[in-house]
Amino acid sequence: MPPKSSNRIALATALVLGAMTALALCPAAAADNGSPWGGNYFPNVPLVTQDGKTVHFYDDLLRGKTVVINFIYTKCGDTCPLETAKLAQVQRLLGERVGKDVFFYSISIDPERDTPQELKAYADKFHVKPGWLFLTGEKKDVELIRKKLGQAARPGENALTGHSTTLTLGDEATGQWMQDSALDDPKYVAVMVGDWLSSWQHHAPGTSYTEARIVDSDKGAYLFKTRCAACHTVGHGDGVGPDLIGVSSIRSRSWLTQFIEMPDKMVAERDPIATALYNKYKQVPMPNLRLGDPDVAALIAYLDAQTRERNAGVSPKKTSQAK
Numbered sequence: 520m521p522p523k524s525s526n527r528i529a530l531a532t533a534l535v536l537g538a539m540t541a542l543a544l545c546p547a548a549a550a551d552n553g554s555p556w557g558g559n560y561f562p563n564v565p566l567v568t569q570d571g572k573t574v575h576f577y578d579d580l581l582r583g584k585t586v587v588i589n590f591i592y593t594k595c596g597d598t599c600p601l602e603t604a605k606l607a608q609v610q611r612l613l614g615e616r617v618g619k620d621v622f623f624y625s626i627s628i629d630p631e632r633d634t635p636q637e638l639k640a641y642a643d644k645f646h647v648k649p650g651w652l653f654l655t656g657e658k659k660d661v662e663l664i665r666k667k668l669g670q671a672a673r674p675g676e677n678a679l680t681g682h683s684t685t686l687t688l689g690d691e692a693t694g695q696w697m698q699d700s701a702l703d704d705p706k707y708v709a710v711m712v713g714d715w716l717s718s719w720q721h722h723a724p725g726t727s728y729t730e731a732r733i734v735d736s737d738k739g740a741y742l743f744k745t746r747c748a749a750c751h752t753v754g755h756g757d758g759v760g761p762d763l764i765g766v767s768s769i770r771s772r773s774w775l776t777q778f779i780e781m782p783d784k785m786v787a788e789r790d791p792i793a794t795a796l797y798n799k800y801k802q803v804p805m806p807n808l809r810l811g812d813p814d815v816a817a818l819i820a821y822l823d824a825q826t827r828e829r830n831a832g833v834s835p836k837k838t839s840q841a842k
């Protein structure tokens with residue numbers, strides 16, 4: 520994951536270059552607020568929502584709105600499901616504001632395969648609420664939007680697998696735009712979208728720093744929070760994926776390691792447990808997050824410790840189905 524600051528620099532560069540082009544081509548392009556990023560910059564191309572409704576990118580989705588935009592495709596087996604699950608956490612944090620003054624858009628970069636029906640099924644798996652549109656359209660139109668947001672694939676790069684995990688956050692009315700990693704802490708993203716973009720007009724008084732939780736210094740805890748917690752809990756019930764309490768006692772260490780590193784390969788090779796899990800959790804596959812051995816070992820140690828803590832004195836929830 521690229522550091523936030525470099526992401527923002529990349530955005531600033533993309534937008535400044537874009538702005539220069541827009542201004543050079545059309546000196547009178549500036550919107551009322553003085554922002555060069557209005558209807559003359561963003562393409563007003565048609566897109567189709569997960570409910571089959573046709574909308575226009577600038578007129579219907581951007582004009583006068585605060586928006587969060589990312590690019591995904593439903594067949595993506597690595598970071599897109601994590602991005603979507605994290606964005607679902609941001610949606611929960613922003614609550615009723617999503618759909619009122621903040622709008623989320625996930626645009627498919629595989630529009631030929633991602634029909635509105637596919638996108639609807641995908642959105643449902645992540646318990647997406649109103650105010651978040653999943654969009655498909657003509658490939659050339661999607662490519663144009665990608666380019667204008669500084670998110671086109673680099674030359675020679677696979678346009679699907681090479682897509683960046685970037686969120687574009689913006690307020691069309693004030694002309695403030697920024698980019699962030701879609702894998703960032705959902706609380707941070709929610710503050711940026713909900714408060715920063717509206718110059719803190721909506722800011723509710725927060726809690727004191729003295730109440731702040733100490734940041735997890737444990738590597739396993741940190742990895743779990745940033746890469747897994749959007750879909751899993753340990754002892755708090757199923758999320759998009761299963762509750763992982765007790766998982767390190769019901770599965771062998773080697774199975775767990777292999778599965779966390781390469782779940783897609785295990786399903787492809789018809790490992791019986793991986794296949795059963797895949798079938799049970801209907802089509803949201805556990806993503807391959809390209810973690811290495813040391814990271815996976817730290818995660819398993821964390822799952823072990825959490826399970827021990829929660830089960831202290833209590834018999835483990837899951838018992839002897841070990842492989």
Ligand code: HEC
Nearest residue numbers: 600601604746747750759760761796797800803804805818
């Ligand atoms: C986008 C959601 C998502 C993310 C992120 C995710 N998982 Fe999963 N995970 C799932 C789903 C869905 C399943 C069950 C279906 C399957 O296995 O394909 C699963 C299954 C599992 C299982 C097997 C559970 C069992 O009963 O054997 C383990 C272990 C697991 N995940 C660990 C992790 C860890 C560790 C991380 C973080 C590095 C992680 N997952 C990140 C969705 C996710």
